[in-house]
Amino acid sequence: EVQLVESGGGLVQPGGSLRLSCAASGFTFSNYDMHWVRQGTGKGLEWVSAIVTAGDTYYPGSVKGRFTISRENAKNSLYLQMNSLRAEDTAVYYCVRATNGFDYWGQGTLVTVSS
Amino acid sequence: QSVLTQPPSVSAAPGQKVTISCSGSSSNIGNNFVSWYQQLPGTAPKLLIYDNNKRPSGIPDRFSGSKSGTSATLGITGLQTGDEADYYCGTWDSSLSAWVFGGGTKLTVL
Numbered sequence: 001e002v003q004l005v006e007s008g009g010g011l012v013q014p015g016g017s018l019r020l021s022c023a024a025s026g027f028t029f030s031n032y033d034m035h036w037v038r039q040g041t042g043k044g045l046e047w048v049s050a051i052v053t054a055g056d057t058y059y060p061g062s063v064k065g066r067f068t069i070s071r072e073n074a075k076n077s078l079y080l081q082m083n084s085l086r087a088e089d090t091a092v093y094y095c096v097r098a099t100n101g102f103d104y105w106g107q108g109t110l111v112t113v114s115s
Numbered sequence: 116q117s118v119l120t121q122p123p124s125v126s127a128a129p130g131q132k133v134t135i136s137c138s139g140s141s142s143n144i145g146n147n148f149v150s151w152y153q154q155l156p157g158t159a160p161k162l163l164i165y166d167n168n169k170r171p172s173g174i175p176d177r178f179s180g181s182k183s184g185t186s187a188t189l190g191i192t193g194l195q196t197g198d199e200a201d202y203y204c205g206t207w208d209s210s211l212s213a214w215v216f217g218g219g220t221k222l223t224v225l
Contacts, residue, residue, distance in 0.1 A: 035214070037160075044117065045152070045160065045203050047214040060213045094159055101150030101165035102205070108159055 002026040002104045004095045009109030016085050020109060022078040022095030030073035033098040036080050038091035039108075048093070049080060063089075085113045118143060119204055119217035126223040127194050135189040135220045137204035143215055147207045149187040151180055154201045154219075163202075164189065194224050 008020040020036070036048040049069040050058040057069050068081040078095055092108040120138040127133040137149065151164040162171055164180035167187065179190040187204055204217040 044201075044219040045205070045216040047205075047216065050214065058212060058214075060211070099165075100148065100169070101162050102152070102160070103162045103165070103171060105159040105161070 002097065004097065004104055004106035006093065006095050006106045006109035009093065009111045011112045011114065012085055013115050014086060014113055016113070017081070017083045018085065018111060020080040020082070020093055020095075020111070022080075022106060024076045024078065024095075024097070027097070029071075029076040034069075034071060034078045035096040035098055035102065036069060036078075037094045037096050037102070037105075038089075038111075039094070040088075040091045043091075046091070050098070051078070082111070085111075087113050089113050117218040118208060118211070118215040119206070121202075121204060121217035121220045123218070124221045124223065126225055128225050129194050129196060131194050132190065132192045133194060133222065134191075135202050135204075135222070137187040137189070137217050139185050139187075139206065139215075141185055142210035143185075143206050143208040144182065144187055145185040146209060149180065149182055149204055149206045151178075151187075151189045152203045152205065153198075154203065156200070160203065191222070196224050198222060199224050 003025045005023045033052045035050045051069045066084045070079045090113045094108045095106040096102045097104040148166045152160040154160040167182040168180040177192045201219045208215045
């Protein structure tokens with residue numbers, strides 16, 4: 001059974017940093033592109049970052065230069081390093097596996113940016 | 116302001132059919148595959164349709180997808196109260212080099 005379990009969320013002050021982790025199981029992690037998608041309270045889905053099997057990374061303009069996605073295939077783990085956090089980064093962050101579309105989602109971890 | 120445009124809400128009676136539209140441009144829907152996601156209250160999104168019109172294993176054939184030009188449509192027949200959820204379309208945008216989602220559509224089964 002495919003499982004994606006996020007951790008590392010919490011309360012952080014504006015300008016601070018946080019590192020999210022995603023533990024993957026039930027599939028060959030190294031064979032799949034992985035993404036982070038976030039959702040503010042009462043808001044829609046927003047794509048945050050992607051890392052493909054070859055290691056190339058992609059970001060939208062809203063987080064480029066502040067967020068870094070990485071993966072450690074030996075540990076079946078995905079990470080998101082978030083720096084210079086802003087209030088508008090407050091959201092539930094989902095770890096997502098991608099094949100044709102986003103076929104498996106974690107339960108999400110809440111990040112709150114507030115003083 | 117989402118790159119892909121969806122109606123904020125749709126509604127229909129149990130047993131009826133509903134369609135949800137998703138409008139984009141040549142840089143996204145026009146030249147890339149579209150997928151659809153269902154998000155039940157308090158849960159993570161779930162893949163309903165991929166590659167414009169394909170259903171993952173376990174998704175009933177009451178759900179269908181289609182694409183024409185720069186628009187895509189999700190269809191749901193035989194509506195059930197359990198279908199009440201938010202629905203999102205998504206695709207890759209080649210100009211932005213970014214994955215984009217629609218703003219979401221709330222389905223109410225009256």
